[in-house]
Every structure is written in C-alpha cells, then in structure tokens.
Amino acid sequence: MPTLAKKTPARPxxxxxxxxxxxxxxxxxxxxxxxxxxxxxxxxxxxLFIGGRFVAPQSGKYFDSINPANEKKLAEIALAGPADVxxxxxxxxxxxxxxxxxPGRERAKYLxxxxxxxxxxAREFAVAETLDGGKPIKESRDFDVPMAAAHFFYHAGWxxxxxxxxxGRRVAPLGVVGQVIPWNFPLLMLAWKLAPALAAGNTVVLKxxxxxxxxxxxxxxxxxxxxLPPGVVNFVTGAGEVGxxxxxxxxxxxxxxxxxxxxxxxxxxALAGTDKKLTLELGGKAANIVFDDAPLDQAVEGIVNxxxxxxxxxxxAGSRLLVHExxxxxxxxxxxxxxxxxxxxxxLDKNTDIGAINSAAQLQRIRxxxxxxxxxxxxxYQPACRLPDKGYYFRPTLFSGVTMSHRIxxxxxxxxxxxxxxxRTVEEAVEKANNTAYGLxxxxxxxxxxxxxxxxxxxxxxxxxxxxxxKFDPTSPFGGYKESGFGREGGRQGLxxxxxxx
Amino acid sequence: MLAKSPSAALRRxxxxxxxxxxxxxxxxxxxxxxxxxxxxxxxxxxKTAVSMVDLTTLEGKDTPGKVxxxxxxxLQPHDAGxxxxxxxxVCVYPAMVRHARRALGTGTGVKIASVAxxxxxxxxxxxxxxxxxxxxxxxxxxxxDMVINRGAFLAGEFATVQDEIAAVxxxxxxxxxxxxxxxxxxxxxxxIRAASFLAMQVIRPGDFIKTSTGxxxxxxxxxxxxxxxxxIRDHYLATGVAVGMKPAGGIRTAKQALTFxxxxxxxxxxxxxxxxxxxxxxxxxxNDLLRQLAKEKSGAYQAPYYFSEAAESY
Numbered sequence: 001m002p003t004l005a006k007k008t009p010a011r012p013x014x015x016x017x018x019x020x021x022x023x024x025x026x027x028x029x030x031x032x033x034x035x036x037x038x039x040x041x042x043x044x045x046x047x048l049f050i051g052g053r054f055v056a057p058q059s060g061k062y063f064d065s066i067n068p069a070n071e072k073k074l075a076e077i078a079l080a081g082p083a084d085v086x087x088x089x090x091x092x093x094x095x096x097x098x099x100x101x102x103p104g105r106e107r108a109k110y111l112x113x114x115x116x117x118x119x120x121x122a123r124e125f126a127v128a129e130t131l132d133g134g135k136p137i138k139e140s141r142d143f144d145v146p147m148a149a150a151h152f153f154y155h156a157g158w159x160x161x162x163x164x165x166x167x168g169r170r171v172a173p174l175g176v177v178g179q180v181i182p183w184n185f186p187l188l189m190l191a192w193k194l195a196p197a198l199a200a201g202n203t204v205v206l207k208x209x210x211x212x213x214x215x216x217x218x219x220x221x222x223x224x225x226x227x228l229p230p231g232v233v234n235f236v237t238g239a240g241e242v243g244x245x246x247x248x249x250x251x252x253x254x255x256x257x258x259x260x261x262x263x264x265x266x267x268x269x270a271l272a273g274t275d276k277k278l279t280l281e282l283g284g285k286a287a288n289i290v291f292d293d294a295p296l297d298q299a300v301e302g303i304v305n306x307x308x309x310x311x312x313x314x315x316x317a318g319s320r321l322l323v324h325e326x327x328x329x330x331x332x333x334x335x336x337x338x339x340x341x342x343x344x345x346x347x348l349d350k351n352t353d354i355g356a357i358n359s360a361a362q363l364q365r366i367r368x369x370x371x372x373x374x375x376x377x378x379x380x381y382q383p384a385c386r387l388p389d390k391g392y393y394f395r396p397t398l399f400s401g402v403t404m405s406h407r408i409x410x411x412x413x414x415x416x417x418x419x420x421x422x423x424r425t426v427e428e429a430v431e432k433a434n435n436t437a438y439g440l441x442x443x444x445x446x447x448x449x450x451x452x453x454x455x456x457x458x459x460x461x462x463x464x465x466x467x468x469x470x471k472f473d474p475t476s477p478f479g480g481y482k483e484s485g486f487g488r489e490g491g492r493q494g495l496x497x498x499x500x501x502x
Numbered sequence: 503m504l505a506k507s508p509s510a511a512l513r514r515x516x517x518x519x520x521x522x523x524x525x526x527x528x529x530x531x532x533x534x535x536x537x538x539x540x541x542x543x544x545x546x547x548x549k550t551a552v553s554m555v556d557l558t559t560l561e562g563k564d565t566p567g568k569v570x571x572x573x574x575x576x577l578q579p580h581d582a583g584x585x586x587x588x589x590x591x592v593c594v595y596p597a598m599v600r601h602a603r604r605a606l607g608t609g610t611g612v613k614i615a616s617v618a619x620x621x622x623x624x625x626x627x628x629x630x631x632x633x634x635x636x637x638x639x640x641x642x643x644x645x646x647d648m649v650i651n652r653g654a655f656l657a658g659e660f661a662t663v664q665d666e667i668a669a670v671x672x673x674x675x676x677x678x679x680x681x682x683x684x685x686x687x688x689x690x691x692x693x694i695r696a697a698s699f700l701a702m703q704v705i706r707p708g709d710f711i712k713t714s715t716g717x718x719x720x721x722x723x724x725x726x727x728x729x730x731x732x733x734i735r736d737h738y739l740a741t742g743v744a745v746g747m748k749p750a751g752g753i754r755t756a757k758q759a760l761t762f763x764x765x766x767x768x769x770x771x772x773x774x775x776x777x778x779x780x781x782x783x784x785x786x787x788x789n790d791l792l793r794q795l796a797k798e799k800s801g802a803y804q805a806p807y808y809f810s811e812a813a814e815s816y
Contacts (some may be wrong), residue, residue, distance in 0.1 A: 021741075025767075025772065029767055029775055031537065031538070032540045142536070296520055297522070298526025350537075350538040351538055
C-alpha cells in the first residue's frame with residue numbers, strides 16, 4: 001500500500017535516456033487577431049488649451065506625436081513657448097478667485113461630470129491612449145481609463161467635505177498650481193494631478209509629456225463639455241523646456257511633478273529659495289521579495305504583473321526580484337514557463353499582454369542597460385516570441401545571477417527587464433531591499449502574516465504590497481521615500497498636499 | 503505525540519505541496535476571460551470542447567431508454583452537415599452501464615464512464631464501493647469516476663484517503679480512473695491542492711482528477727480548475743506522470759468552456775488540449791457548443807429547439 005512518505009521529489013526525476021518532462025506551449029491553438037475597433041476620434045492637429053479655448057501657439061510651431069507601435073504619425077501637437085505659458089498662468093490666476101469661492105458642492109458637480117463624461121467615452125479614450133503610448137488595449141481599457149474616472153469620482157466626493165480633511169483646522173486652496181506629468185500613464189497621471197487640485201479649489205496649468213499629449217488634449221474636450229469655468233484647467237504642450245517654464249514661472253504656489261529622479265533634482269534646485277510648495281513622485285527600483293513559504297504560482301503571477309505591466313514603464317515596477325535561495329530555481333523555472341504564454345505585439349490587439357515601448361529613446365535606454373547587464377555577467381533569458389517588424393518592441397527579459405553591484409540592480413530601467421537576486425534570511429532581504437537610492441514601493445510574498453507586518457515597517461518604501469503587486473486605489477496614498485520623492489497622491493494625505501491649513 | 507497526530511500529518515502534506523493564495527488565483531483566472539477567441543480559433547476551440555464532453559445523465563429516474571438516447575446523441579451530436587466530432591464519453595450510473603454498452607456497441611470511440619464508489623457521498627463500506635467498481639467494469643465501463651473519502655480527508659486521515667484511491671485503481675483493472683475531489687466539500691484552495699497531490703501520487707498516467715460530482719451547491723469554477731491544473735503541471739514536471747483533468751458541473755455555456763480551455767492552453771500547454779487529458783463533465787454544455795458552431799457556419803443563432811434534447815424556447 002502506498003503511504004504518505006512517498007513525497008513528490010523537488011526536482012524532475014532523471015530517467016535514463018529520456019529528457020526531463022517539459023510542457024509544450026506551441027501553435028496547436030493560436031488565437032486569431034482580435035483588434036479593438038472603436039474610433040479614437042483623433043484630430044490631425046491639437047492646439048494648446050488656455051482659458052477654456054483651444055489656441056494656437058504664439059510661435060506657430062507644432063511637433064509630431066508618433067504611434068510607437070508602428071512609428072506612424074498620429075497628430076501634430078502645439079509647441080508652447082514662454083509667452084503661451086504666461087498666458088496659461090494668467091488665465092489660471094484670473095480663474096483662481098471665483099473657483100476657490102465656489103461652494104464645495106458646486107465644484108463637486110463639475111468633478112462628477114468630468115468622471116461621468118470620461119466613462120461615457122471610455123472606449124474612445126482607451127484606444128487613443130493605446131495608440132499614443134503603446135500600452136496594450138487590455139490595460140488602457142481595464143486599468144487606465146476606469147482608474148482615471150475613479151480618481152475624479154473619489155475627489156468629487158471630497159470637494160464638499162474639506163472641513164473634515166483636517167479636523168479643527170480651516171482648509172484653504174493654495175491658488176494656482178503647476179503640474180508636469182510623465183508618459184507612462186498619461187491620462188491616469190492627469191487624473192491623479194487634476195482631481196485633488198480641483199477638489200481643493202485650486203486652478204491648474206498642466207504639461208503632459210511630449211510623446212503622450214493626445215489623451216490630455218482630448219480631455220480638454222471633456223472639460224469644455226463639462227462646462228468647467230474658463231481658466232480653471234489649462235494645458236500647455238511641449239518637451240523639457242516647456243516643463244521648465246511651467247516650473248520656474250513666478251505665479252504658481254505649488255509645483256507637482258511626476259517623472260524621473262534626475263529632473264526631480266533639477267526642479268528641487270530651481271525651486272530652492274522660493275516659497276513654492278513642491279511634491280515629487282520620482283523613480284523607483286522596487287524589491288519584490290519572495291519567501292520559500294509563499295504561494296509560488298501566485299507569486300510568479302505577481303512578479304509578472306509587477307515588472308511587465310505597462311511594458312515595465314511603471315515607477316513602482318517590481319524590477320528587483322529578491323527570491324529566497326531554497327525556492328530560487330523553482331521560481332525561475334516557473335517564471336520562464338509563464339513568459340512562454342505572454343503575448344508581445346500589436347497594442348490594439350485585445351490578447352496582447354506586452355505592447356510597444358513608448359519611444360525610440362526609451363527603447364535605446366533599455367537596450368543599453370540590458371547590454372550592461374550582459375557585459376557585467378548576469379545571465380539573460382528572453383522567450384523566443386516574434387516581434388512586429390515596425391515599431392518599438394522589446395522582449396520580456398529576465399536576468400538571473402544579479403548582484404547588488406550590477407548596474408541593472410541599481411538603476412531604474414523602466415522597461416520589461418527583471419533583475420533576479422537571491423537572499424538567505426529575512427535580515428538579508430530587508431538589507432538588500434533597502435540598499436537603493438529609491439523607496440517607492442516593495443512587495444512581500446509569504447504565507448506568514450507576522451512576517452508581512454514586520455517587513456512592512458522595515459522596508460523603506462511608500463507602498464508595501466503583500467501577496468499582490470501593482471494595486472492602486474484613489475483612497476490609498478501613493479508616494480516615496482528617499483530619491484523616489486516626497487508628498488503623497490491619493491487619499492486624505494494626497495488631498496492635503498493641495499491645501500493650506502490655517 | 504505531535505508527530506503522529508492527524509493535524510501534524512495535515513501540516514506535513516500542506517508543507518510539501520505549498521500553499522495557494524485565493525486572491526491571486528482569482529486574479530489569474532480573471533485574465534483568461536479577457537482572451538478574445540475569434541474566427542478559426544473559435545471554431546477549433548468549440549470543436550475541441552465538443553470532443554472533450556463527458557455527456558452525463560445521473561438521475562434517479564434514468565432508464566435504459568433515456569441512456570440509449572443519450573448514447574445516440576453522443577455518437578451524432580447534430581446533423582452531419584455541421585461536421586461535429588463525437589463526444590468523449592457518456593457518463594452514467596453503474597446500473598446503466600450495460601444499457602449504455604448495448605446502445606453504443608463497440609469501436610465507436612465514445613467511451614462509457616460510470617460513476618461508482620457510492621457516488622456522490624462515498625459513504626459506503628470500502629468493500630461495497632470496490633465491488634461496485636468491479637461490477638461497472640465487468641458490465642463494460644471504460645472509465646470509472648470515483649469519489650474520495652472527504653470525511654477522512656477533513657479528519658486528517660490522509661493515508662486512508664490515499665489507500666482507498668489506490669484500492670480503486672486496482673479494482674479498475676484496465677479501466678481509466680477519474681478521482682472526484684468534491685471541491686465544494688474541501689472548501690479551501692489549499693485543501694484542493696493537497697487532495698490533488700494525494701490522488702496523483704497513486705493513480706496512473708492517463709487517469710484523471712475531477713472537480714466535483716455536480717450534486718453539491720458549488721461545482722467546477724475557473725479557480726478550482728486552476729488550482730488542480732497547477733497541481734497537475736507540478737506533478738508532471740516532477741515525476742513525468744501526465745494526469746488528466748475533468749471539471750464537472752456548472753459549465754453550461756460555450757464561452758465558459760472556451761475560457762477553461764484557455765486556462766489549459768496557458769497552464770499545461772498543447773499536450774493537454776486533447777480529450778485524452780481534458781474533459782468536461784456536463785449535460786447542457788453540448789447543445790450550447792452546437793449552437794455556437796451552427797452560428798459560426800450560418801452567421802445566425804438558431805432557436806434552442808433546433809437541437810436535440812433541448813426543450814427551452816424563447
């Protein structure tokens with residue numbers, strides 16, 4: 001009679017003359033293309049949005065916005081100059097008084113309207129976001145657009161309850177705020193910035209990233225449709241120099257920036273000695289820590305979600321996998337098998353898991369860092385998936401045998417590249433996780449609740465996810481430690497960063 | 503002494519197979535539903551699903567006549583024009599096996615599966631259960647669907663559970679075995695994973711593990727299907743023994759069936775996309791598959807009453 005003593009061996013049994021069992025992920029049942037066909041309703045040319053109107057830039061200059069999936073031109077975007085930024089701030093300053101005096105419940109109505117109008121046009125915005133940024137339609141449809149609407153809904157709820165924001169204190173708006181957002185979640189970052197600013201009674205000048213301005217300018221259409229008073233929200237478009245003009249302008253009382261740590265440092269230097277408030281949400285090099293008692297299949301799912309979500313263009317991406325030595329081989333083997341069924345390709349295809357890299361420049365940066373990883377001796381693994389001929393694509397990549405001194409363990413890659421390190425004890429895991437200039441997020445995978453609680457206090461990261469990864473909610477504050485920035489977005493804390501207490 | 507107590511055995515078994523995170527499983531399986539299956543892929547999936555159906559009737563009121571008509575449907579699910587494969591098997595109670603054998607004949611490719619071992623509760627003496635298995639095989643059953651001893655499992659008596667499965671394997675002789683875990687009575691994903699390994703350690707290549715009897719409130723879901731195919735994959739990679747999977751109960755629509763097949767494709771790979779290794783225990787699923795196949799051919803949905811054995815109308 002068989003007994004329980006007969007345990008499953010940890011490694012495949014060796015059978016002389018026969019290869020170890022392996023699964024076949026082949027072409028027996030390939031999925032046909034399933035492109036999303038909703039019309040993104042793009043215009044051939046987008047102007048600046050100042051004082052409630054679309055206005056041409058004073059220089060008359062425009063630049064092209066490219067679809068990274070096929071390198072084709074999508075639209076022309078206005079290039080703002082200093083005079084345009086001036087005009088935007090003048091409009092925002094003019095609107096600031098009346099907007100701040102409006103009762104909270106009236107501001108709430110506008111925010112609810114923005115949220116609902118965005119929901120009404122969700123598919124259109126999802127397609128536009130995917131065309132402009134290269135992210136899979138699955139993500140823009142199921143994450144970016146619904147989450148952006150959720151932020152407006154959440155902050156609409158706050159607008160008439162500001163007196164409860166800081167009990168015993170009076171809450172007043174800051175005035176005009178300048179905001180600069182990145183290209184990885186164009187619409188969602190816009191919502192993160194606009195919703196709390198407007199709910200607290202501020203007016204805004206916002207600059208989207210130059211490669212992803214389209215959904216921002218489409219959102220201007222929604223702002224007009226919602227009847228928001230002119231000047232409450234203004235959009236200026238262009239690259240770094242426009243961002244500098246937005247940041248360095250004398251009018252704003254606060255600057256909010258999400259983007260790279262390098263630019264964050266520049267902004268901090270520029271603002272030193274001024275009385276402008278500042279919040280920064282910068283880079284990350286998050287540790288995703290997997291212990292030997294973790295539910296491994298679900299951990300692998302979380303690792304994949306952590307690093308390949310949005311092609312790894314996520315500041316809180318779990319880009320450093322710290323795996324407990326007893327399960328390191330098992331986790332790596334499971335990861336490779338999981339990668340075999342990830343679909344890389346046309347972002348508009350509903351079955352695509354990994355879309356296009358946002359820009360040629362970003363693709364080059366990823367290639368450079370991957371080359372550095374190889375030359376420094378880490379072991380590279382990429383699945384043998386076929387990539388489209390045109391467009392900026394990069395295979396999902398695993399680096400094993402990485403140590404803390406490798407560049408790929410220290411620098412933010414911002415691409416679908418995972419660096420795998422191992423650890424032996426809890427102390428070592430914490431030490432390695434915290435051995436970074438960043439501190440935005442971390443993940444812990446274990447079946448042991450007490451360990452989760454211990455690590456959530458010892459990890460120097462703004463967010464620590466336990467047995468999950470990349471979970472967001474408007475009610476939950478998000479922000480960093482160390483060079484990942486300061487200030488919070490979302491929740492009560494995020495809203496406080498857009499208010500002054502008296 | 504701790505080491506001999508049933509709860510210690512429970513912990514050892516669970517340590518050996520590892521835990522399952524319920525939230526993570528639900529998230530993983532939600533992604534299968536977002537796969538968009540179109541055109542050729544849809545046709546292939548629908549036909550493959552038809553070929554995997556264990557067409558089932560398990561009622562107290564089953565008669566030789568009812569079983570005979572089920573067998574006809576198994577052989578020819580719809581008009582020849584639709585080019586539909588035969589189903590994998592018919593699944594009946596032991597007393598109906600000889601009637602099914604008479605109706606099906608031999609050499610048709612359609613197997614006769616019989617639930618046995620005091621299905622669905624399993625609450626009969628082991629001797630009786632084994633005798634039932636032998637009788638069903640003697641009457642012509644090609645496959646036996648047994649239930650595990652859930653009472654023993656929940657009491658921590660794993661050796662009893664496993665020894666009983668091993669005894670049924672022996673009683674099956676040449677017949678293939680499907681081990682029903684009755685997931686709704688095991689309740690947790692951790693238990694389902696542990697029970698899957700208990701069974702797989704003593705069954706043979708080509709045998710199956712199966713979710714449920716269809717006689718309790720909760721049957722096959724994408725979640726418990728995922729836990730079990732994860733276990734099958736881990737067992738295969740560790741031992742080289744390929745075990746099949748049969749979700750049963752609750753899968754009524756073609757869309758559901760395709761989503762289950764996506765789970766198989768992305769977890770176990772191409773080698774499990776065959777009725778040798780994957781089955782659907784279902785009765786109403788077949789007609790929805792046929793309806794979808796007819797729609798793919800003609801471009802329009804037909805009324806349910808155009809398909810045999812369906813009484814529903816609009």
